[in-house]
Amino acid sequence: MLKTVSSVANALGALNYKGTWNASTNTPTLASGVGTQGDYYVVSVDGATNLDGITNWGVGDWAAFNGSVWQRVEGGADGNFVNLTAGSATIDQNAVALAFKVTGGNGGLNVAEFIRDIGADTTVGINGSGGDAQIYFQTTGNTFAIGTNSTVFEIADNNAIGTNTRLSISNVGDVSVSTGNLVIGTSGKGIDFSATAGTGTSELLSDYEEGVWSGGLNLYGGVGTVTEERYTKIGNLVIASCNVGLDGTADGSGFIINGLPFTPLGSSSDAYGCTINYNTGNEPTAKGLIFGGTASIKIVTNTKSEISYTTFQNGSACELSLTAIYYA
Numbered sequence: 258m259l260k261t262v263s264s265v266a267n268a269l270g271a272l273n274y275k276g277t278w279n280a281s282t283n284t285p286t287l288a289s290g291v292g293t294q295g296d297y298y299v300v301s302v303d304g305a306t307n308l309d310g311i312t313n314w315g316v317g318d319w320a321a322f323n324g325s326v327w328q329r330v331e332g333g334a335d336g337n338f339v340n341l342t343a344g345s346a347t348i349d350q351n352a353v354a355l356a357f358k359v360t361g362g363n364g365g366l367n368v369a370e371f372i373r374d375i376g377a378d379t380t381v382g383i384n385g386s387g388g389d390a391q392i393y394f395q396t397t398g399n400t401f402a403i404g405t406n407s408t409v410f411e412i413a414d415n416n417a418i419g420t421n422t423r424l425s426i427s428n429v430g431d432v433s434v435s436t437g438n439l440v441i442g443t444s445g446k447g448i449d450f451s452a453t454a455g456t457g458t459s460e461l462l463s464d465y466e467e468g469v470w471s472g473g474l475n476l477y478g479g480v481g482t483v484t485e486e487r488y489t490k491i492g493n494l495v496i497a498s499c500n501v502g503l504d505g506t507a508d509g510s511g512f513i514i515n516g517l518p519f520t521p522l523g524s525s526s527d528a529y530g531c532t533i534n535y536n537t538g539n540e541p542t543a544k545g546l547i548f549g550g551t552a553s554i555k556i557v558t559n560t561k562s563e564i565s566y567t568t569f570q571n572g573s574a575c576e577l578s579l580t581a582i583y584y585a
Contacts, residue, residue, distance in 0.1 A: 271295045272321075280304030280314035292322030299332070466490040470518035472499050475553075480504045481512065488518045490585070495519050498580045514545075514554040519585035523549025529583035535575070547583050554581055 273295045278285065281304030289309045298320045305312040309326035319330035410426040422435045441447055447463035467490070472483035481503045488497040497517055521529055531545025531554050545554045 272297060274299075277301035278320055280306050280318075280320075287320065287327065290326060292327065294322060294324035297321035297330075462492060464490060464492055468518070470497060470499075471516050473515040474501065475513040475515055476503075483514055483516075486516075490519065493522070493584050494582070495521075495585045496580070496582050498578070501577045501579060503575050503577075512556055514556075514579065515552065517547070517552040517554070517581065520552045521547050521549050521583045521585060523584075525550060529581065531579055531581040534578040534580075545579055545581065547581055554579060 273293070275296050275298050276285075278287065278298035278300055279302040280300050281302045283304075283306040285298075287298070287306070287308055289307070300314050300316055300318045300320065303315045306314065308320060309328075311327065311329045314320070314329065315331075317332040319332050321328050321330055411422055412424045413421045422433075423437060424435065425433050427433070441463075445463055447461050450460040450462065453460065466488075468488060470486045470488050472486045474481045474483050481501060484500045484502065486497070486499040488495060490496075495518065499514065501512075501514060503512075521527075525548045527549035529547040529549075531547055533543060533545055533556070543556055545556055547554050
């Protein structure tokens, strides 16, 4: 606590200004335990001259003799303190405890614990020194840290930064998700590649999906099944596949596979291709067409006319594998 002139006078008696004192060179020379009560000097140059155990003299401080020893009266514009310790302090019902430990050394900082127990089991602190500094916030089972080794931000569990990392951002800007998924929480949002300066109408990867679809078979007679229906959707590009089995019991004039997982873009005049692989049966010249606006595949000849599915069967059962690629 700073002392006023009146409080110093009450403690020392009559004051006698002796001039200025250079605390670096001890000019004029002062000695511990030697002086006249009430004499005081004003420090003109700071320094560490030892007077009765006091070595932290700042410009503007007073060196005053109380009749037995020299005392320092804080008088500078800036505080000049040593051994400043904050043990603990209760601020409110949450009992916020403070603990400081500051050490120097090559400009390093080591604050072992800054704030602890804010209402619940939490810790906020600053650790490390120099380039390995760390600011952290801990709750039960979780740690959030800023500035640990080559990482500028890190989230870990079990209070173990660097070992049980969940997410981190490196000092070169790379983001790593170590144990979970990057979840897009709003429909229509995704990963924006516009920095690549492409010429497309959109550079936002906003959708990815994979699953199964339920296909149906439209036969003009006979019996058939659709199995193994699977699809993958990347953005607006759909890849859908299935197997078609025909039993070979009846003739017909063509067939259609219905129920594609997404409706193709465009109108009936816009057609997408579909590959056909023959697992069993004949292999006639045929192709699959997908028309815009209709979620179905039509099997036709090269001239787009209907084709008899018995052409594939040749009097016995057959199986085809179809793969369709289109925009939705």
